[in-house]
Amino acid sequence: MNSPNNGSRNRLLAVLSHADRDLLAPRLEGIELDPRQILEAPSDPISHVYFVESGLVSVVGTTQPDHRIEVGMVGYEGMTGLCIVLGDDRSANETVVQSAGSAMRLPTKILRELMEESRSLTSTLLRYVNVFMVQGSQTALANGRGRLDERLARWLLMWHDRVLADELIITHEFLAVLLGVRRQGVTVALHELEGKGLIRSTRSHVRVLDRDGLQQAANGFYGIPEAEYDRSIGFAVGRAPPGRPSFA
Amino acid sequence: MNSPNNGSRNRLLAVLSHADRDLLAPRLEGIELDPRQILEAPSDPISHVYFVESGLVSVVGTTQPDHRIEVGMVGYEGMTGLCIVLGDDRSANETVVQSAGSAMRLPTKILRELMEESRSLTSTLLRYVNVFMVQGSQTALANGRGRLDERLARWLLMWHDRVLADELIITHEFLAVLLGVRRQGVTVALHELEGKGLIRSTRSHVRVLDRDGLQQAANGFYGIPEAEYDRSIGFAVGRAPPGRPSFA
DNA sequence: AGTCGTTTGTCCGGAAACGGACATATCACC
DNA sequence: GGTGATATGTCCGTTTCCGGACAAACGACT
Numbered sequence: 001m002n003s004p005n006n007g008s009r010n011r012l013l014a015v016l017s018h019a020d021r022d023l024l025a026p027r028l029e030g031i032e033l034d035p036r037q038i039l040e041a042p043s044d045p046i047s048h049v050y051f052v053e054s055g056l057v058s059v060v061g062t063t064q065p066d067h068r069i070e071v072g073m074v075g076y077e078g079m080t081g082l083c084i085v086l087g088d089d090r091s092a093n094e095t096v097v098q099s100a101g102s103a104m105r106l107p108t109k110i111l112r113e114l115m116e117e118s119r120s121l122t123s124t125l126l127r128y129v130n131v132f133m134v135q136g137s138q139t140a141l142a143n144g145r146g147r148l149d150e151r152l153a154r155w156l157l158m159w160h161d162r163v164l165a166d167e168l169i170i171t172h173e174f175l176a177v178l179l180g181v182r183r184q185g186v187t188v189a190l191h192e193l194e195g196k197g198l199i200r201s202t203r204s205h206v207r208v209l210d211r212d213g214l215q216q217a218a219n220g221f222y223g224i225p226e227a228e229y230d231r232s233i234g235f236a237v238g239r240a241p242p243g244r245p246s247f248a
Numbered sequence: 249m250n251s252p253n254n255g256s257r258n259r260l261l262a263v264l265s266h267a268d269r270d271l272l273a274p275r276l277e278g279i280e281l282d283p284r285q286i287l288e289a290p291s292d293p294i295s296h297v298y299f300v301e302s303g304l305v306s307v308v309g310t311t312q313p314d315h316r317i318e319v320g321m322v323g324y325e326g327m328t329g330l331c332i333v334l335g336d337d338r339s340a341n342e343t344v345v346q347s348a349g350s351a352m353r354l355p356t357k358i359l360r361e362l363m364e365e366s367r368s369l370t371s372t373l374l375r376y377v378n379v380f381m382v383q384g385s386q387t388a389l390a391n392g393r394g395r396l397d398e399r400l401a402r403w404l405l406m407w408h409d410r411v412l413a414d415e416l417i418i419t420h421e422f423l424a425v426l427l428g429v430r431r432q433g434v435t436v437a438l439h440e441l442e443g444k445g446l447i448r449s450t451r452s453h454v455r456v457l458d459r460d461g462l463q464q465a466a467n468g469f470y471g472i473p474e475a476e477y478d479r480s481i482g483f484a485v486g487r488a489p490p491g492r493p494s495f496a
Numbered sequence: 497a498g499t500c501g502t503t504t505g506t507c508c509g510g511a512a513a514c515g516g517a518c519a520t521a522t523c524a525c526c
Numbered sequence: 527g528g529t530g531a532t533a534t535g536t537c538c539g540t541t542t543c544c545g546g547a548c549a550a551a552c553g554a555c556t
Binding site: 224 | 307317331335336340341371374377386392393428468
């Protein structure tokens, strides 16, 4: 439970004990994450779990072909393959790389074995599952009660937390899919936030200018999962810009 | 992993091995669930986990006072206190009894101890956590993409699965809170479903008449978590009315 | 400089849900 | 059988978002 900051860029790996890290290290494989790459397909057996180091991964819920929406977001603070951690071998959702980066990955089977060996490793991963569930709950809440501009502000903040940059690369079209709304709606909402001076929006780019303003614009829909993360997984490895959750 | 059907009315308890059941039995306490009773309050330490036997419990997400919505539903197929299972001591959500019934409950501390002792118990509970996460994802999806009438149909089906009765007791007002919409909207949507002959709606009562029709009305938003439950936790203890998930 | 695919900006009418108001219906209780 | 609290039915105008269409802007590539 100590946080030795063993040099890993992934926060979950970073908070592991030396012993757990030594257990994992030899089995971890560094790998690039390419945009649109699919890490988990619904109902397909999952081969690896990914500890994200940079970039961003979306968990997208699906039913009918036309019903799609993002239900969770994973950056360098988390991992994919939670169903593996929970003992299942496949996911009901799709997990797709949203923004290029890198990850350390581990074969499914190995993760299971190591979790059998180390209770403290298991404990950390389960606590992350809990935080991820909170994120999902809050997403359901925002989807049901939030206006488009509020949800957009929330989404930008969450992204901002999970990539270590102010400049995000994404098209309105893609954002619309993730938020489950029309592309034109995203365009208008971005203008609204830009008009308030909170962001700068150019072709395929969004730059965050005013985090505090965005939080205000999110109207209470942002922050709970991030606070839970800090409380439950542990505080940052060092840098924690004011007004931003410490893991960012 | 065998399903000895040891007589418990709670499905999770029922699928436990004899050994696990013997471990739990002496510590379980039967207790009534009264409507509106709060089993878990946000950020409050959780004293007990509840294995529901009858009635229904809602997990409600909250941020600002006015932002509330149901993010999960627990009946006799499940349990409350998932954050305990995952190693946290409190929940970000509120857990409230929606419909009267009974449960077997277990002090938080005891559950933790027993999970330390029995890996198979832990495994079963974690698989339920996974199913519950799927339920949450699908709720986020439905909230974001579904029309009110579709979400209402989905909700009625889910309730119908989780209480062993066709007659549900709830007011439009309450339903509106759970779905995160206006009360008047619920009234109109119920009429719509009633007009199609799918339900019968009277003061504080909704009777399910046509499950298949409701599934159609739900337009694909119903069924995934229920199927996951059957696949992951195991098939029913016996009765499985056609067209209804086997756990119901 | 010109071409072409992608991305964005901006229209429109219409559907869905909102917020508020008020009338009616139902039930528990005296 | 009357009374009052609770629940439901039905209006209204307004906001938010949708679905479709189309023009303009951008950027990569020749």
